[in-house]
Amino acid sequence: MCVGVPAKVIEKKEYTALVDVMGTKMEVGILFVPEVEVGEYVIVHAGQGMSIIDQVFARESLNEWGKMARAGII
């Protein structure tokens, strides 16, 4: 019930957006993410976009994990 799914916004309307979730197209509400743009990813929960995924932070985490994994433990 709580699992959020990342979905790519394909088309934006007033209160909803057409998104692509792993190849499946569906309509989700954008009441909580009204500023979302086409091409961005949102986390969807119970039919509503809840958060826009920040791709800069997503990439930063990748680097950080690499660093952690390589880090020596003193």
Add this chain to the structure above:
Amino acid sequence: MPALFEPVDPGVAKELARKVIQLADRYKERTGITPAFMEVCGSHTMALARTGIKQILQGHVRLVSGPGCPVCVTDQKQIDAMIEVAESENRIVCTFGDMMRVPGSKRSLLSAKTDGRDVRIVYSPLDAVRIAEENPDKEVIFLGVGFETTVPVLAAAIQLAAKKNVGNFSMWATTKLVQPVLRELLTVKKVKINGFLLPGHVSIVLGEKAYRFLIDEFRMPGVISGFEPVEMLSAIYKLLEIITDNRPAIVNNYKSVVRPEGNQAAQKIMYEFFEPCDEAWRGMGVIPQSGLDVRGKYSRFNAKKKFNVEVGEPKKTLCRCGDMICGIASPEECILFGKACTPLHPIGPCMVSTEGSCAAHYAYMRKDG
């Protein structure tokens, strides 16, 4: 599907797991304590078991499941009342899929449906408003169970019903708030843990600032985590760093999705249509102001006010779901686990829900499995 856009080198997760174990073992050598962290999100409970992280870290880090599965934390009397609502003619009861097989004292929603009651699974509560519009001669009731991630969506359904003046739509809300229950666990239940793996999705709405009280009142660290193996392992690693340095902090390890102040649009609608109320939690009793119910102004959409539903005190069973959600017992400690209680014949909600700790344990960690 990762919340990332570049593939993660699979070696990174493996290496991270090794580093977590090293750091945990050092902590134990130094303090004599096996570090224990509680995950307060049902999706984490499932993801930690499914990805094998719980199993790999066994003996090095104690991962304790907390009150994160929304169905599991729901008090039995409320479950019984929600099933009772479906028992009358001319009603359509809509709910999320997880609720269908939850055992009530007499029966489940699924068995009510099999007997001809109109019980429907919907993906979104807004679908229930549409169903009400399509069935003006029936009362349509949505059973709204969930934490802060879900409440804004429940509020959106009431907003829609109010806007369209759909008089035959109402909601039976049994919602829960994360902050009061964390406080209860630390003060009343006195759980022995070294930190919290904080819930990624609830934090989308609440933001990282919402956990500041853990430091101010309890010096208890917490790391907000996503659900991919590397996200969870790096969050556990950060918790270990924090306790090793003995510098309690709240860290947002899910910055791609969780903002410091949360989702304010969601918070606003949530408090426009809902107000704080005392809520009963399974195994914990009533925690003051630990839930949200439909605001008095919108009580025409509150099914608890609209229908007169009376249920008796639920009969006691040997099910230990109440202990499970407080992190007091593990599934193997319930004498019914895997014997009288299995996913096919669940006795408690922890075995039914896709986020329940007994279901996770049965699917991925059973000793005789």
